Amino acid sequence: xxxxxxxxxxxxxxxxxxxxxxxxxxxxxxxxxxxxxxxxxxxxxxxxxxxxxxxxxxxxxxxxxxxxxxxxxxxxxxxxxxxxxxxxxxxxxxxxxxxxxxxxxxxxxxxxxxxxxxxxxxxxxxxxxxxxxxxxxxxxxxxxxxxxxxxxxxxxxxxxxxxxxxxxxxxxxxxxxxxxxxxxxxxxxxxxxxxxxxxxxxxxxxxxxxxxxxxxxxxxxxxxxxxxxxxxxxxxxxxxxxxxxxxxxxxxxxxxxxxxxxxxxxxxxx
Ligand SMILES: O=C(O)CCC(=O)C(=O)O
Ligand SMILES: [Fe+2]
Numbered sequence: 001x002x003x004x005x006x007x008x009x010x011x012x013x014x015x016x017x018x019x020x021x022x023x024x025x026x027x028x029x030x031x032x033x034x035x036x037x038x039x040x041x042x043x044x045x046x047x048x049x050x051x052x053x054x055x056x057x058x059x060x061x062x063x064x065x066x067x068x069x070x071x072x073x074x075x076x077x078x079x080x081x082x083x084x085x086x087x088x089x090x091x092x093x094x095x096x097x098x099x100x101x102x103x104x105x106x107x108x109x110x111x112x113x114x115x116x117x118x119x120x121x122x123x124x125x126x127x128x129x130x131x132x133x134x135x136x137x138x139x140x141x142x143x144x145x146x147x148x149x150x151x152x153x154x155x156x157x158x159x160x161x162x163x164x165x166x167x168x169x170x171x172x173x174x175x176x177x178x179x180x181x182x183x184x185x186x187x188x189x190x191x192x193x194x195x196x197x198x199x200x201x202x203x204x205x206x207x208x209x210x211x212x213x214x215x216x217x218x219x220x221x222x223x224x225x226x227x228x229x230x231x232x233x234x235x236x237x238x239x240x241x242x243x244x245x246x247x248x249x250x251x252x253x254x255x256x257x258x259x260x261x262x263x264x265x266x267x268x269x270x
Contacts, residue, residue, distance in 0.1 A: 011104045014101065014104055014105065015104065015105065018105050018206070018208075020165075021164065021165070022162065022163075022164065022165045022168070022207060022208045022210075022211045023162055023197070023205060023206060023207035023208065023211075024101065024105070024205075024206050024207075025197065025198075025199055025203055025204070025205050026098065026101055026203060026204055026206070027202060027203055027204075028097045028098065028149075028202055028203065028204050029096065029097060029098055029099060029100060029101070030093070030096045030097050031202060033093045033096055033097065034097055034149070034201075034202065035057075036093070037090075037093060037094075037149075037151070037227075038057045038058060038061070038151045038201070039057045040084075040087070041057075041061070041080065041084065041118075041151055041225070042054050042057035042058075042060050042061055042151075043057070044080060044083055045060075045061070045064065045076075045080060046060065048076060048079065048080070049067050049068060049076075051067065058151070058152055058153075058201060061151055061152050061223065061225045062152050062153075062222040062223060063222065063223070064120070064122065064223045064225075065122040065123060065223055068122075070122065070125050070127055070128075073120060073122065073125070073127075073128065074127075074128065076120075077118060077119075077120050077128075080118055081115070081116070081117065081118050084116055084118065084227075085115050085116060090116060091112060091116065091229075091250070092250075094112075094116055094147070094149070094227070094229055095110070095112065095231075095250065095251075097147070097149055097204055098147055098204045098206060101204075101206060102145070102147065102206065102231055105145060105206060106145055106231055106232060106233055107233035107234075107236075108251060108253070109233060109234045109235070109249075109251055109252060109253050109256060110231050110232070110233065110234060110249070110250055110251045111231065111232050111233070111234045111243060111247040111248060111249050111250065112229065112230070112231055112247065112248060112250045113229045113230040113231070113241075113246060113247060114245075114246060114247065114248050115229075116227050116228070116229045117227060117228050117229065118225070118226070118227050119215075119224065119225070119226050119227075119228070120223060120224065120225055121158070121215065121218040121223060121224040122218065122223045123218050123219065123220060123221060123222070123223065124217060124218070124219065125217065125218065126217050129214070129215055129216065129217065130160075130214045130215050131183035131184075131186075131187070131214050132183055132186050132187045132190060132194075132212050132213070132214040133183075133212065133213070133214055134172070134209060134210050134211060134212050134213070135209035135210075135230075136209065136210050136239070138240075139239050139240030139241050140209055140230065140239055140240075140241055141232060141236065141237055141238050141239040141241065142208075142210045142239075143232045143233060143236035143237060144209060144230045144231065144232040145206050145207065145208060145209070145230070145231055145232070146205075146206070146207050146208075146209050146228050146229070146230055147204060147205075147206055147228065147229055147230075147231060148160070148199070148204070148205040148206075148207065148226055148227070148228045149204050149205075149226065149227045149228070150199050150200075150201055150203070150205075150224070150225065150226045150227075151201065151225040151226065151227070152201055152222065152223070152224065152225050153199075153200045153201050154197075154198070154199045154200070154201075154224055154226060155196065155197075155198040155199070155200075155220075156196050156198075156219075156220055157196065157215070157216050157217065157218050157219045157220055158218050158220040158222065158223075158224045159196050159197050159198065159199060159215075159224065160196070160197060160213055160214065160215045160226075161194040161195060161196045161197070161213060161214060161215065161216070162194065162195055162197055162207055162211055162212075162213040163190055163193055163194050163195075163211045163212040163213065164193055164195065164211075165211060167190070167193040168190075168193075168210075168211045168212055171189060171190060171212070172212070186212075187214075190212055194212070194213075199226075209230070230247075232247065234249050234252065234256075
């Protein structure tokens with residue numbers, strides 16, 4: 001068979017979906033590992049709150065508002081983030097949730113954000129919101145993707161919204177018109193196009209953070225729990241978030257490592 005593409009046929013449809021929508025939602029490649037992560041977070045959260053280990057991690061997380069108030073939420077969340085990131089297994093496990101999709105969409109020689117983030121949005125809480133933004137506006141490189149992983153079923157305002165590429169680019173081209181306006185004005189402009197993504201537990205979302213996105217007050221009945229972490233190809237351009245500070249190479253390949261050891265001979269005229 002002759003082929004005139006360098007890409008594997010099985011990679012093409014996912015690539016095209018990402019190019020069309022700026023995101024893909026997939027089943028995790030590592031269901032057991034995701035369940036382990038959910039359980040770890042639920043058990044640690046229960047311990048922090050002086051409660052017994054939950055029988056059903058997901059339902060415990062969904063209903064966390066029965067056990068914690070908004071004023072305690074941010075410290076509780078930051079504490080959980082520290083504990084998650086202190087586990088040596090956490091970041092390798094996180095990559096394993098979507099490794100082949102990331103290899104396809106980003107590359108197989110990756111830099112990974114050094115810290116995994118955790119969002120918790122309890123119903124009706126207006127104090128933990130991320131207004132409309134693109135991460136590239138604050139020092140991220142357009143070459144990064146975000147791997148966003150929910151620990152509970154996320155949809156509607158319990159999830160995040162993302163702009164479709166065409167409308168996003170049209171509005172970003174006119175962004176100067178919003179200089180003296182509020183982020184609510186910008187949200188009003190994108191609202192007709194922005195899409196709240198449905199990402200059930202067991203699935204992952206990979207998206208380009210160059211597209212405007214954010215979240216709104218969660219008016220569903222259950223709490224949102226989601227993690228996010230950025231990946232990019234090691235040798236693609238960095239913006240303010242640098243290699244070594246914000247990012248760390250995690251999958252350097254043999255010849256790259258070999259080449260990094262090489263020194264040209266000194267004072268040698270060929
Ligand atoms: O989780 C959200 O609602 C927004 C996440 C976000 O802004 C990001 O991961 O870049
Ligand atoms: Fe963001």
